[in-house]
Amino acid sequence: MHFQFITLNNHLQYILFLADSTLILSQRNSEWCAHGPILEQDIAITNISLDLLGQARNFYQHAANLLNQSNANGETVSEDSLAYLRNEREFKNLLITELPNGDWAQTILRQFFFSVYQHLLYSRLLKSEDKQIAAIAEKSLKEITYHIKWSREWVVRLGDGTEESNRRIKAALDYLWMYTGEFFIPATFEESDPSSLREQWLETIKEVFEEATLELPAGGFMQQGGKTGNHTEYLGYILAEMQTLQRTYPGAEW
Amino acid sequence: MNIQIRKFYYGDIPEDAGGSGSSAQQPVTNGTAWPLWEVFIRSKQGLDHKHAGSLHAADAAMAIENARDVYTRRQEGVSIWVVESKYIHASNPDEAESFYEPAADKVYRHPSFYDLPDEVKHM
Numbered sequence: 001m002h003f004q005f006i007t008l009n010n011h012l013q014y015i016l017f018l019a020d021s022t023l024i025l026s027q028r029n030s031e032w033c034a035h036g037p038i039l040e041q042d043i044a045i046t047n048i049s050l051d052l053l054g055q056a057r058n059f060y061q062h063a064a065n066l067l068n069q070s071n072a073n074g075e076t077v078s079e080d081s082l083a084y085l086r087n088e089r090e091f092k093n094l095l096i097t098e099l100p101n102g103d104w105a106q107t108i109l110r111q112f113f114f115s116v117y118q119h120l121l122y123s124r125l126l127k128s129e130d131k132q133i134a135a136i137a138e139k140s141l142k143e144i145t146y147h148i149k150w151s152r153e154w155v156v157r158l159g160d161g162t163e164e165s166n167r168r169i170k171a172a173l174d175y176l177w178m179y180t181g182e183f184f185i186p187a188t189f190e191e192s193d194p195s196s197l198r199e200q201w202l203e204t205i206k207e208v209f210e211e212a213t214l215e216l217p218a219g220g221f222m223q224q225g226g227k228t229g230n231h232t233e234y235l236g237y238i239l240a241e242m243q244t245l246q247r248t249y250p251g252a253e254w
Numbered sequence: 255m256n257i258q259i260r261k262f263y264y265g266d267i268p269e270d271a272g273g274s275g276s277s278a279q280q281p282v283t284n285g286t287a288w289p290l291w292e293v294f295i296r297s298k299q300g301l302d303h304k305h306a307g308s309l310h311a312a313d314a315a316m317a318i319e320n321a322r323d324v325y326t327r328r329q330e331g332v333s334i335w336v337v338e339s340k341y342i343h344a345s346n347p348d349e350a351e352s353f354y355e356p357a358a359d360k361v362y363r364h365p366s367f368y369d370l371p372d373e374v375k376h377m
Contacts, residue, residue: 040320040323043320043323044323153316157312
């Protein structure tokens with residue numbers, strides 16, 4: 001399977017961008033499994049990880065269907081081959097999703113930033129001309145609404161908690177902030193301009209930060225590149241772990 | 255090491271095991287542990303909330319979310335109640351003899367000693 005030789009139209013690239021971002025964040029969150037700070041929260045973050053994985057699968061299955069329809073004579077692709085057999089440069093996930101989990105505060109704050117963005121984006125996808133995309137967005141929004149509620153409460157709890165929790169979430173904010181700009185920097189394949197989501201996103205973040213006694217950073221330099229396949233050094237390691245089984249035993253099933 | 259294991263049955267949780275209060279009989283928890291909550295779930299077909307189990311949480315909002323994640327992930331319910339375990343007062347198992355046994359020989363308390371006229375159906 002040589003994905004680099006398949007020309008992907010913008011729509012397919014867009015679906016893969018949606019799929020990759022949810023898959024990689026799911027993979028990251030799943031690292032908490034059995035390592036959560038307390039049993040109940042271990043289950044909570046793992047549930048979120050599974051929600052994201054379900055969303056990723058829906059997008060990959062849809063992309064595979066479209067690819068197979070347009071590529072009737074070639075090799076068929078599947079959700080598995082799209083997830084397990086593409087290389088680092090072919091992944092279009094947002095950089096923020098591939099960053100290390102850090103501590104609980106960093107994981108929580110990333111989830112909060114991502115979920116608020118995802119909610120705005122998917123609300124827009126409800127009107128997508130691709131009915132399948134609209135349907136996936138509709139199903140996912142129910143999950144995302146809960147992810148926001150859950151992560152929002154944690155941000156407030158940590159920000160307005162103890163001296164240590166406040167210090168930790170501030171450190172997380174310092175680390176993550178420069179990766180939030182990429183949400184709103186449009187890539188050529190994006191079907192509607194995400195820069196117009198920025199204002200609403202900031203408004204929600206600001207409102208929660210006020211409650212959490214956190215200060216909203218003022219702009220600053222923003223990282224980008226994930227959408228076009230230019231990743232941080234972390235993605236390679238994630239893919240190595242995630243893909244090793246399918247690459248070692250192609251087509252393995254259980 | 256002074257680990258003391260106490261087994262509780264549903265409805266028999268002593269006040270000192272509620273979680274937030276620290277007493278000498280609670281050697282396993284420390285001062286920063288989250289309190290214990292009892293979870294009640296109403297299933298889709300059910301009319302009443304049934305005791306599902308217990309969990310730890312920092313406050314009521316977190317307890318409901320934890321209950322959602324722990325006890326309804328397989329579609330077990332459509333409504334959740336939580337109550338901090340320390341607010342549940344339980345009868346003392348040691349008093350079982352005086353509490354429950356006196357009812358054993360009072361069969362006449364069951365409404366099964368009336369002669370029903372034939373006209374009355376469905377009783």
